[in-house]
Every structure is written in structure tokens, then in C-alpha cells.
Amino acid sequence: MPARAITEGLFEIHDDGTIALIGGYSPSSARFHFPLLDTCPYTGAADVERVMLSADATLWAWTAVTAAPPGYAGPVPFGFGVVELVHEQLRVITRLTEPDPSRLEFGQPMRLVAETLPLENGETVTTWAFESASS
């Protein structure tokens, strides 16, 4: 059984271990957002629908975090970046499974994966990350 989600409401964990990000879509603004909010962050409209976001993306910006930031108990270095979801045209801040920046390229295809992380209290949780889809 997959480890519990790092927090509720960000993504669904399926029995096979795969995950899908939960976003919002406002028909009146025709825009997606993540994480899901009660109102559209671009217009304030209240007509937000809960949607599952696509798992396919392209890489827009990336780096690696070389020292553990406060409150973080996972491995370092770890990849960190922005991917653009292909269908939604939404740029998402995300962990990247690739910790070596020199192995990544602008615009390369990426896909969503589940990742497990230790917490400071020793517990293990599931979070989301993007990995290179060409690997």
C-alpha cells in the first residue's frame, strides 16, 4: 500500500502507485490552476471545477537544491523546477527526479511520477515529482 500523501488534496494516489494532480478549472476564465482553490486565482470567479491535471509536461526551468532547506528531511541534492503541463498550459512548481541540472534541457518532455520522502519524524510520505519522459 502506498505511503500516505504528504498533505490532503494535492493529488490522488492510485492502487498501482501512480498519482494524478488535482487542479481547478474555471469555465468563465478558461484557466486551470493548482492546487485546487475555491476561487479562480486569475479572476476571482467562484465557478471552479475540480479536475485531474494531465501527467505530460515540458521542462521550463530547473535547478538542484544542494543543502537541505529547513523542515526537509529528504535526500540532497534534489531536482527542483517548473514544468508546463501540455494540455492545461499551466506552469507548476515541482520536485524533479533528476538531481543533476546538466542532464536536463529546456523544453524536454517530462512526466508525473509518485515519489516517497522521509519526514523529520521518521515517517515516509508520498509526494509528486516530474521525471524526464525521454529516459
Place this chain on the structure above:
Amino acid sequence: MNTAQVKIAGVGIHPFGRFDGLTNTTMGVHAVRAALAEAGEPRFDAAFCGTAYGGVASGHKVLGALARTGMPIVDVEAGCASGGAALQLAAGAIRAGQYDCVLVFGVEKMPKGIIRSSFFEPWREEAGLAATPAYFALRAQRLLREAGLTKEHLAEVVVKNRRHGVHNPNAMFRKEVTADAVLASRLVCDPLHLWMLCSPNEGAAAIVLRRATDADRAAVTLASARLRSHLPGSVLGEATPLSGIDDSDITPPSALAAHDAYEEAGIGPADVDVVECQDTDAARELLAYQELGLCEPGEQAKLLASGATTLGGTLPVNPSGGLLSKGEPLGASALGQVIELVHQLRGEAGPRQVEGARVGLAHTVGRGANACCVVVTK
């Protein structure tokens, strides 16, 4: 638009650095005393205190220690722009006729290392998505790509500001560095190395503002102080959301604040003689060049190579040494910039002096997002 001219009657600063054993109150008292003395020990009608980490009633503690209470004392939190926000509130109140004289000050003792902020939910820290320098790095990577810049340009900014900072007795770092040494310093988040990032630290600064009278004619004028927040959409903006949309047509908060400050002062970027800008990291200064209208987008390399932004150039940027030399005590840093400009306009900056400076621009931007631009003239 301005119903009254606002003059800077006095300034005072406590050095920026690390001072174990000194409290915000002690540092604040030092800065406020100096500013009040310079202004001729005036009675002030209100006080605004910028601080982000100072805690409840930081301003009251400082003025309580000086037995100068009774007037309204308001703490102002606007992230890195806290001091600038306090300045805008004070100037606005004077212009509106509410007050004749207002004390503005800022105090801060920043936690060491990567800033831990209640801004981020605990899970975001646990996921590693609250690493502030990593956001700076992503923004730097995009800027390098879009403006045709390299890591060497980032190192040049550090070399420039650290060279300026040698002459600033209130700066934390007062040694010159070489580009090679900057590039050899520890890689924090590619493309940013340790020395390309400013250090959160401690300090205090104070400014006395007064409605202009005949006696104040020679004093430096606070021509404008304007705060703006972010517009929705930008994933790498200082609002640090978890997602965003294509932001190519969304004006960033620094450009909004600059526009307002220029308009209120009745000037444009070409009129500015000296700039103090937010160099949280070396790339942030280069981004500010275009946001403040100092160059066209993508022209940063040319501006830097021309030497214009170095002391002795046509438009020196961060003659104080910038945050890269001074460090950044959030509540005080914006006021520290304005104090540097006041010294420049008065001709008191010694080896850092920008000859003939008559118009200065200060810029801060950070979490919120909050961006503030201040124009001072003489």
C-alpha cells in the same frame, strides 16, 4: 498631485551585520536617536516601524526605550519592502495634511541560513518546495536564457557591488572579491553560487520626514515612495505560488512600483543619477535593470559591460555595496537604501560619492509580493 512637499529631516543607521547580544530594540534606539538628532530633536506626530520577524509591538519597544510614546506607532510588514511601505504610509499622511512630522524606522534580526517563513505551509517545507534560493535560481536561469547572460555576468555584479561595499562602514562584507572566487564559491542552486546570494542579517535604520518649510529648503526631498503588489499569474514572481500561467504580458510588481514612483516624482528613468536596488541575488539586480527602465529587456550585458552601473560610471547601481555587501535585515534594508541615497545627494558619501547626484532611486522587492520604489531629489 503632491499637496505638500516632504523633506528628509534626518537619517540614522545601525550597521548591518550579525550582532549576538544586541536586540532589535537596542539597534532601533541607536538608529532612531541618530535620526532625531540630525533632524534637531523634533516632536513627531506618528511613527511607522518596518519589520517582518520582529514580533508584536517592535516599534513600541524601541520608542518605549526612548520614552517617546503617546503618538500612534504602527508596525508595518511588507516582506523585503517593509521599510519602503512604512515610508509610503508616512509620506502619504504628511501630504494629506494629517501629520507634520513622522518618524519612520525599521528593525530586524533575521534567523540564520535559509529563511524559514510562516508564509509556507509545513508540507511545502517537508517536500523541499520552500527552499527560497531555489526560486531565485529558477528566476536566474530564465533571465540568463531570455537576456543572453551567463554566470560570468552574475559574478561581475558581485565583484562590482563588493568593490563598492569596501567603502561602506555600515556593510557586513567589506572585502573585494574576484570573479573567479565568486564562481569557485559553493554552488547553492545552479546557476547561483554562495557569494551571489545576499545574507539575511541584522540591523536598523531610521528616517525623519517633515512637511517642507522655508527652513528645510536645502534638505533632500522625498519625491515619491510607492508600494505595489503582484498581479496574478507569474509562477516565478515573488508571490511564490505553486503554479502560474504564461506571464510574458504580465507587468511585474517592481515595474508597477517604478512606474508609480517615477510618475509621482514627475521624472523618468533617464533623470536618475544613482540607484540602490534589490540584489537579493546577482541575477535579481540584472532583472531590476529592465524592470526599473534602466535598460531595455535583454540589454543587461551591454549596460554592465559599459561600466555605467559601476561607481564612476554614468548610472551607478548599489554604490553602498548593495545587499550583497550589506546583508539584508528585511525591516531596515529599504530604509538603508534611502539613507545611502540621502548621503549621496548631500555629497556625504566619501569614496562612494556619485559626483553631482541630484536624483536617486531605491528599489526593494520580496515576499508578498511587495515591491517599493522611492525617489529622492535635491
